[in-house]
Amino acid sequence: MSLLLRSANGFIRGGKKHLFLLTRTFATTSRRFEINKIYPSATEAIKDLTSDSTLLAGGFGLCGVPDTLIGALRSKPSIRNLTAVSNNAGVDGSGLGILLASGQISKMIASYVGENKTFEQKYLTGEIELELTPQGTLAERCRAGGAGIPAFYTPAAFGTVVQTGELPVRYNPDGTVAAYSKPREVRVFDGKSYVMEEAIRGDVAFVKAWKADSLGNCQFRFSAANFNGAMGRNATLTVVEAENIVPVGGIDPAAVHLPGIYVDRVIQSTTPKNIERRSTAPGKPPSKRKRIIRRAAKEFQNGMYANLGIGMPMLAPTFVDPNITVQLQSENGILGLGPYPRRGDEDPDLINAGKEIVTLAPGASIFGSDESFGMIRAGKIDLTILGAMQVGMYGDIASWALPGKIKGMGGAMDLVSNPGKTKVVVTMEHCDRKGNAKILEKCIFPLTGRTCVSRIITELGVFDVDFEKGLTLVEIAEGVEVDEIRAKTGAPFAVSDGLKPML
Secondary structure, rough: OOOOOOOOOOOOOOOOOOOOOOOOOOOOOOOOOOOOOOOHHHHHHHOOOOOEEEEEEOOEEEEEOOOHHHHHOOOOOOOOOEEEEEEOOOOEEOHHHHHHHOOOOEEEEEEEOOOOHHHHHHHOOOOOOEEEHHHHHHHHHHHHOOOOOOOEEOOOOOOHHHOOOOOOEEEEOOOEEEEEOOOOOOEOOOOOOEEEEEEOOOOOEEEEEEEEOOOEEEEHHHHHOOOOHHHHHHEEEEEEEEEEEEEOOOOOOOHHOOOOHHOOOOOOEEOOOOOOEOOOOOOOOOHHEEEEEEHHOOOOOOEEEEEEEHHHHHHHHHOOOOOOOOOOEEEEEEEEEOOOOOOOOOOOOOOOOOOEEEEEEEEEEOOOHHHHHHHHHHHOOEEEOOOOEEEEEEOOEEOOOEOOOOOOOOHHHHHOOOOOOOOOEEEEOOOOOOOOOOOOOOOOOOOEEEOOOEEEEOOOOEEEEEEOEEEEEEEOOOOHHHHHHHHHHOOOOEEEEEEEOOO
């Protein structure tokens, strides 16, 4: 005897059609009415997509990107004027980059432009709109949209152009600004300012899974989870491309990362995985940077949870005392980063926030980008070390935009949003390539965060930052005089009575 329970009130999900019985049934036969969400091809799965839709796309860099579905959409050039929501737009010739090149996307909502020259050029010349959003805010806007929450408050981006509405959304062809972002509402809770952000709702979501079954249950693999779960839970129509389509029961219930209730269609992924940055163990950094990196490694304490920005911060673990154990978190969904892989052992599903191939340390855990930034905003990370273009004397930081160049803020605004619980340390060279000071009374470039940096490490020394009193030089590098530091610093600072040699 088989017992089949069906919904008493039928199946109602926005009028979607599925081929199965919708009555409560107690059956004594072996007959089953199966749910089968598998489609024969990507083209068939997206056949009813229309222009003017909001498309959510999973992926981070080139990891976990639904390339098969994107390629199928590229083959339908009549579908245009899309608003695409994704952490980034891939690179030229890959990921959403091919839809940017084909002119099918008219607006992007993203946290990072990165190295996509087509994306940057189209934005700066007015061919597309760009709503730059902090990475954690973007993840939460997508998660909230799928959870029926219309808006929420976040500490990220308070005091920045994102909050004040001074971020260009669209340019004119001559390079002047045609439209700015809208200012965000600010409220104070427990003495701290928060920015209101509205949820994003998608018409269609493209998701990349490692495994999926005919019920639509999905399992992601390592850091390919990233935005895929939040996107998949959100849209009116969710289409999944899976590397492996398995029988029902082929995914352990505890390993289902995206339950089938959110998924409408499943197709076989046919596009090979790409690697954006094939990284192996780094070589020796220049002596100036080595001094900074070595000193940054002294910030680690046993048992810490730490997040490291791209560039110099990522090299700091090389110099950590072997007796100190630190759990390294990467905002794209890893806790327990291991070393870079040996050549030939690279796994495209394992990347860090800098899109570099990495490994996992014993005891590592994997999760989606929305959960990752939840732990960041909540102050569960003890230490974050990141680079900067400028730092103000009261702890302001500018790290994401230069005049005439747009890269995006990525996750930096979230990482510096809770300085009361997360120590924010900046590692940078003391002056820029033209010899201009990078430590200033007030940042000139757009801010990443206000009054958040508590320590600055350069090749000349170490400053502690008091959010009200300003800078104090606490360590000085060998062979460097205080007068030299004063000459190269664009802000006044005190010298500690206990000034020590730089560790």
